[in-house]
Amino acid sequence: xxxxxxxxxxxxxxxxxxxxxxxxxxxxxxxxxxxxxxxxxxxxxxxxxxxxxxxxxxxxxxxxxxxxxxxxxxxxxxxxxxxxxxxxxxxxxxxxxxxxxxxxxxxxxxxxxxxxxxxxxxxxxxxxxxxxxxxxxxxxxxxxxxxxxxxxxxxxxxxxxxxxxxxxxxxxxxxxxxxxxxxxxxxxxxxxxxxxxxxxxxxxxxxxxxxxxxxxxxxxxxxxxxxxxxxxxxxxxxxxxxxxxxxxxxxxxxxxxxxxxxxxxxxxxxxxxxxxxxxxxxxxxxxxxxxxxxxxxxxxxxxxxxxxxxxxxxxxxxxxxxxxxxxxxxxxxxxxxxxxxxxxxxxxxxxxxxxxxxxxxxxxxxxxxxxxxxxxxxxxxxxxxxxxxxxxxxxxxxxxxxxxxxxxxxxxxxxxxxxxxxxxxxxxxxxxxxxxxxxxxxxxxxxxxxxxxxxxxxxxxxxxxxxxxxxxxxxxxxxxxxxxxxxxxxxxxxxxxxxxxxxxxxxxxxxxxxxxxxxxxxxxxx
Amino acid sequence: xxxxxxxxxxxxxxxxxxxxxxxxxxxxxxxxxxxxxxxxxxxxxxxxxxxxxxxxxxxxxxxxxxxxxxxxxxxxxxxxxxxxxxxxxxxxxxxxxxxxxxxxxxxxxxxxxxxxxxxxxxxxxxxxxxxxxxxxxxxxxxxxxxxxxxxxxxxxxxxxxxxxxxxxxxxxxxxxxxxxxxxxxxxxxxxxxxxxxxxxxxxxxxxxxxxxxxxxxxxxxxxxxxxxxxxxxxxxxxxxxxxxxxxxxxxx
Numbered sequence: 001x002x003x004x005x006x007x008x009x010x011x012x013x014x015x016x017x018x019x020x021x022x023x024x025x026x027x028x029x030x031x032x033x034x035x036x037x038x039x040x041x042x043x044x045x046x047x048x049x050x051x052x053x054x055x056x057x058x059x060x061x062x063x064x065x066x067x068x069x070x071x072x073x074x075x076x077x078x079x080x081x082x083x084x085x086x087x088x089x090x091x092x093x094x095x096x097x098x099x100x101x102x103x104x105x106x107x108x109x110x111x112x113x114x115x116x117x118x119x120x121x122x123x124x125x126x127x128x129x130x131x132x133x134x135x136x137x138x139x140x141x142x143x144x145x146x147x148x149x150x151x152x153x154x155x156x157x158x159x160x161x162x163x164x165x166x167x168x169x170x171x172x173x174x175x176x177x178x179x180x181x182x183x184x185x186x187x188x189x190x191x192x193x194x195x196x197x198x199x200x201x202x203x204x205x206x207x208x209x210x211x212x213x214x215x216x217x218x219x220x221x222x223x224x225x226x227x228x229x230x231x232x233x234x235x236x237x238x239x240x241x242x243x244x245x246x247x248x249x250x251x252x253x254x255x256x257x258x259x260x261x262x263x264x265x266x267x268x269x270x271x272x273x274x275x276x277x278x279x280x281x282x283x284x285x286x287x288x289x290x291x292x293x294x295x296x297x298x299x300x301x302x303x304x305x306x307x308x309x310x311x312x313x314x315x316x317x318x319x320x321x322x323x324x325x326x327x328x329x330x331x332x333x334x335x336x337x338x339x340x341x342x343x344x345x346x347x348x349x350x351x352x353x354x355x356x357x358x359x360x361x362x363x364x365x366x367x368x369x370x371x372x373x374x375x376x377x378x379x380x381x382x383x384x385x386x387x388x389x390x391x392x393x394x395x396x397x398x399x400x401x402x403x404x405x406x407x408x409x410x411x412x413x414x415x416x417x418x419x420x421x422x423x424x425x426x427x428x429x430x431x432x433x434x435x436x437x438x439x440x441x442x443x444x445x446x447x448x449x450x451x452x453x454x455x456x457x458x459x460x461x462x463x464x465x466x467x468x469x470x471x472x473x474x475x476x477x478x479x480x481x482x483x484x485x486x487x488x489x490x491x492x493x494x495x496x497x498x499x500x501x502x503x504x505x506x507x508x509x510x511x512x513x514x515x516x517x518x519x520x521x522x523x524x525x526x
Numbered sequence: 527x528x529x530x531x532x533x534x535x536x537x538x539x540x541x542x543x544x545x546x547x548x549x550x551x552x553x554x555x556x557x558x559x560x561x562x563x564x565x566x567x568x569x570x571x572x573x574x575x576x577x578x579x580x581x582x583x584x585x586x587x588x589x590x591x592x593x594x595x596x597x598x599x600x601x602x603x604x605x606x607x608x609x610x611x612x613x614x615x616x617x618x619x620x621x622x623x624x625x626x627x628x629x630x631x632x633x634x635x636x637x638x639x640x641x642x643x644x645x646x647x648x649x650x651x652x653x654x655x656x657x658x659x660x661x662x663x664x665x666x667x668x669x670x671x672x673x674x675x676x677x678x679x680x681x682x683x684x685x686x687x688x689x690x691x692x693x694x695x696x697x698x699x700x701x702x703x704x705x706x707x708x709x710x711x712x713x714x715x716x717x718x719x720x721x722x723x724x725x726x727x728x729x730x731x732x733x734x735x736x737x738x739x740x741x742x743x744x745x746x747x748x749x750x751x752x753x754x755x756x757x758x759x760x761x762x763x764x765x766x767x768x769x770x771x772x773x774x775x776x777x778x
Binding site: 401403404407408410411414436437438439440441442443445446447449 | 559649653656657660662732734749751763764767769770771772773774
């Protein structure tokens with residue numbers, strides 16, 4: 001018998017509502033289609049501040065934080081950037097709550113030399129207001145910008161090479177972190193690929209270190225990103241993190257949240273369409289019509305300006321690996337839904353947000369990341385889609401970019417992808433030169449642009465999915481050019497897409513819908 | 527125009543060049559980065575060093591006379607700036623008429639230190655260093671005067687200068703500029719010429735400017751970038767997807 005969150009449609013089932021960027025589309029799926037729904041939000045902690053204090057005083061694999069402190073020591077606090085969580089969390093963000101307790105403890109122990117760094121790696125610099133949202137007014141006003149700032153992976157004077165792993169991976173990290181007496185990392189773990197050694201060894205590194213694992217060969221060996229034990233990327237990061245931890249005195253604080261992505265008025269988006277009340281069904285219809293008729297900036301505002309009411313489900317502190325075990329377990333508890341058998345055809349909506357477009361537009365390269373990268377990889381065990389199967393996704397694939405945040409993406413998509421889609425070739429022929437483009441690096445350092453290596457990493461991010469998936473068919477694309485550039489086919493409607501998919505599927509194919517967001521991960525068994 | 531060949535002709539410029547690049551035969555520049563200067567690398571514009579020279583005449587009375595004349599010329603300068611950058615340059619540099627070449631040169635170090643060096647954007651030098659590390663020729667292309675630009679090139683590690691030159695007769699500036707006048711669309715032609723002479727493919731080259739008047743220069747290279755741009759250039763850059771940069775470290 002299947003899990004209650006895996007619903008099989010029959011002829012009387014209501015149409016399903018899927019995200020198509022920042023719009024909603026209603027689709028009819030054939031009887032027999034399996035729909036996988038996200039789990040209900042886990043019950044949040046009743047007293048988060050008490051849980052934080054408890055975690056700091058009862059850490060895993062480490063002495064309590066207070067025992068590590070001595071007056072006059074130099075402490076650096078690393079903080080996860082805006083890519084976590086998605087969408088941003090309603091204030092107070094859990095990082096603000098952790099920082100408040102930690103800073104008080106540091107002050108009580110005579111530790112005044114405290115620097116906080118947003119561990120952006122090669123992501124874009126966060127704006128002052130975005131940092132304020134994460135750390136809160138009091139901390140922001142006291143520390144920003146001199147003692148609270150973004151990591152700069154291209155500030156060569158402030159990057160230190162710690163050594164190489166046995167596999168030759170270069171570990172180069174932010175000098176502040178390396179020269180601190182104690183490095184405290186404050187994480188917010190949204191999905192299982194976050195946190196652990198990734199926090200320090202990726203968050204504080206630069207291109208030299210990233211290219212050790214953010215390359216097509218490594219990415220092809222990730223099955224999946226959401227299962228660190230089966231991800232070559234996570235294994236490489238772990239090796240580098242262990243080397244880093246030999247040199248640094250790291251105290252890790254990880255937090256988990258539930259998947260209450262939508263607040264009350266939009267909560268119905270997470271529900272089985274057959275279970276909607278009359279009022280909820282009307283609200284869904286009204287929202288669908290509204291989104292179809294308002295301009296894009298308004299749609300972006302509806303979804304992105306409203307922070308999510310996530311609840312905190314866990315706070316764990318201590319040694320990196322010991323802490324992360326607990327974090328992973330809580331993450332899986334929230335997201336995993338057991339699914340029996342793989343699908344021949346996997347249907348999913350592509351939402352408006354990814355970790356790389358908070359407060360900006362989901363451009364075509366990021367749509368690719370969502371489809372071949374994140375949505376395909378939302379599994380543990382066997383992939384939800386059979387090898388060579390077809391993904392059907394709903395998205396307009398609009399040829400639009402945020403000109404500031406994604407400046408280097410534009411050239412990547414319009415100049416390089418037309419040359420080749422082959423990740424290996426892109427890696428060999430173009431990456432090194434593009435990644436050292438002085439203008440883009442300057443835009444990363446003093447503007448709010450992603451590093452020029454990032455669009456390559458985004459393409460590689462889809463590599464495991466591309467290697468596995470036979471075809472991708474996009475429903476609702478507003479142009480032919482972008483899907484073709486991505487190597488995808490287009491269909492005008494879901495029935496047309498299903499007909500196309502059946503051409504290469506076995507008779508009576510298994511059709512499965514992943515109903516996201518909120519986040520759901522399939523734990524697939526044969 | 528002061529390019530590599532002109533450096534060879536002038537011992538002073540040659541000394542500046544020698545400190546900024548390896549001997550030509552050892553150097554294989556893969557591309558060139560062309561930098562406008564005023565407003566792009568430094569906060570100042572052409573007027574600042576001109577006023578500085580006018581204020582540093584051989585006597586206070588002479589300075590006053592020169593400044594008074596410049597003030598009378600101001601409305602024409604404003605109109606010229608609105609009309610054509612080249613006319614503006616020519617009118618502005620008329621202020622140098624009658625100043626001896628010796629004086630221009632003797633005061634050049636002080637003018638550079640007082641005006642340009644102090645006005646450098648904090649990220650100007652790191653950006654130029656990065657271009658050099660990428661193996662680029664770094665070319666300052668500016669409507670400012672050559673003797674100041676060579677000092678700036680020396681300071682920043684730029685390899686070439688394309689700048690305006692005053693006409694000197696009998697040891698004194700006539701107030702006219704030698705041809706070609708470096709401004710507006712002429713910069714684009716000079717860049718094409720420089721790239722051809724040095725074997726660079728324009729598609730591989732970079733150009734940086736703050737001003738809409740430099741769109742021709744930005745348009746001839748494969749990698750244009752708007753730096754601290756005026757609003758018109760910023761709109762254009764966003765439209766075409768050119769990077770928009772700030773070289774000011776105070777950006778948050």
